[in-house]
Amino acid sequence: METAALTEAVYYILLSLREPLHGYGIMQRVEQLSGGRVRLAAGTLYGALSTLLERGWIEAMPEPRGSRKKEYRLAPAGRRAAEAELARLRELVRNGTEILEGDAGNEK
Amino acid sequence: MKNNVIRNRLFFFWNYDREEEWLNRMSEDGYELEDVFLWRYRFRRGSGQKMRYKLEFLSHDPRDEKGRDYLDFLADAGIETVCTFGRWAYLRRPAGEGEFELYSDISSKIGYFKRLFCFLLPVALVNLVLGLINILAFAGWDNRLAGGLCLFVFLLFCWGMRRTAGAIWRLNKEKKINE
Numbered sequence: 001m002e003t004a005a006l007t008e009a010v011y012y013i014l015l016s017l018r019e020p021l022h023g024y025g026i027m028q029r030v031e032q033l034s035g036g037r038v039r040l041a042a043g044t045l046y047g048a049l050s051t052l053l054e055r056g057w058i059e060a061m062p063e064p065r066g067s068r069k070k071e072y073r074l075a076p077a078g079r080r081a082a083e084a085e086l087a088r089l090r091e092l093v094r095n096g097t098e099i100l101e102g103d104a105g106n107e108k
Numbered sequence: 109m110k111n112n113v114i115r116n117r118l119f120f121f122w123n124y125d126r127e128e129e130w131l132n133r134m135s136e137d138g139y140e141l142e143d144v145f146l147w148r149y150r151f152r153r154g155s156g157q158k159m160r161y162k163l164e165f166l167s168h169d170p171r172d173e174k175g176r177d178y179l180d181f182l183a184d185a186g187i188e189t190v191c192t193f194g195r196w197a198y199l200r201r202p203a204g205e206g207e208f209e210l211y212s213d214i215s216s217k218i219g220y221f222k223r224l225f226c227f228l229l230p231v232a233l234v235n236l237v238l239g240l241i242n243i244l245a246f247a248g249w250d251n252r253l254a255g256g257l258c259l260f261v262f263l264l265f266c267w268g269m270r271r272t273a274g275a276i277w278r279l280n281k282e283k284k285i286n287e
Contacts, residue, residue, distance in 0.1 A: 007287055009213050024185045042185040043164070043210035046178055047219065068180045 006085045009048055012038055013058075014082040017074040020061050023049070026072070057081055113139055113151045121196075121228065122268030124163040131161035131198075141200070144193045158203040162187075162210055165224050166195045195227070214283045218276055225272045232265035 006014075009030075016029035026049075027040050040048075049072060052058040057078030061071040074082075115134075119127055131141055135158050139151035168175035170192040179189045182199065190198040201208050211217045235258045242255030 007213060007215065022184060023181050027185060039212060041209045041212035041216075042182050042187055043220070044212045044216040045185075046181050047216055069184055070181075 005088060006081065007048075008038060009040055009044060010052065011082065011085050013040075013045070013048055013052065014074060014078050014085075017058055017072055017078070020071045020073040022069045022071045052078065111153045112142075113153075115149045115151065116147050117149060118147050120264070120268060121165070121224065122271045124165075124196075127163055128161050131200075132159075135159045135161070135200075135203070141190050141198055143191050144198060146193075159200040160203045160208040161190075162199045162201075162208055164197045164199060164210055165220070165227065166192075166197055167223055169195060170197060213287060214279050215287075218279045218283070221272050221276045221279070225269060225276065228265050228269045228272065232262050232269060235259070235262040235265065 012030040012033060013026060015033060016026050021029060023042070023045060027042070027045060030038050030040050049058065053060060053072075055077070056075055058072045059075045061073060063070060117130070134141070134151055135154065138154055138156070140154035140159060141161065142150045142152045144150075166175055166178065168178065170176065170179060170189075179192075179197065182189065186205065187199050187201050190200055192198070199210070211220055239255045239258030239262055242251045242258060246252075246255075
């Protein structure tokens with residue numbers, strides 16, 4: 001299992017693929033999930049999807065005949081990676097809250 | 109106002125951002141790009157909808173399956189491929205759809221500039237070798253002229269590599285703090 005931090009783009013792509021989506025659908029879903037803050041550009045998304053496919057974190061769905069739109073879905077390894085990232089983020093929030101809010105309490 | 113306009117313009121690979129600004133200005137003036145061949149740009153009078161242009165040095169030949177797959181992906185995201193010339197793709201999107209960027213994170217931008225640098229480097233080196241061989245190994249004036257031209261191209265590409273390497277350096281510095 002990877003222990004390094006995921007990029008924000010990869011983390012949100014993994015979250016967005018709980019249901020199968022094609023490229024543009026992922027861009028819209030990520031923007032929606034982040035409240036409009038994270039807007040993935042097409043080149044960045046394409047590169048990230050290629051890497052995630054190679055790693056087996058996502059899977060390409062069989063394409064309907066005549067369609068060139070590829071759909072992707074989360075693979076079990078991708079779900080584990082997103083869960084590990086969530087645990088890492090919780091640790092960051094816990095430590096940040098304890099230290100920074102503790103400091104704020106002492107200053108009062 | 110003419111419907112078709114031809115413009116001749118030299119495009120230096122490392123100045124692609126200036127090229128984009130020029131194409132955007134042409135769109136502001138009502139002309140949309142139709143085709144590019146070497147230094148010859150063909151424009152057609154547009155429908156009135158302003159467009160924003162981006163040039164991209166593709167990682168795969170646009171005639172290959174992987175190159176086509178990428179351009180299809182862009183089309184799905186509402187980005188039109190106007191034309192390709194070699195590995196360069198001329199892309200556009202309506203200006204009303206907001207800021208037009210192909211890469212939204214630092215790592216992807218660094219990867220893109222590295223791809224461009226890796227294209228410039230061998231071309232520069234080939235011209236350096238050809239220039240030196242022509243000047244040092246042959247005595248004829250025509251060889252010296254050809255050698256001089258090759259060395260000029262080498263220096264031009266060195267300038268381009270410097271600009272590209274500068275962009276990679278700045279982004280790497282930024283990456284130490286931000287994603």
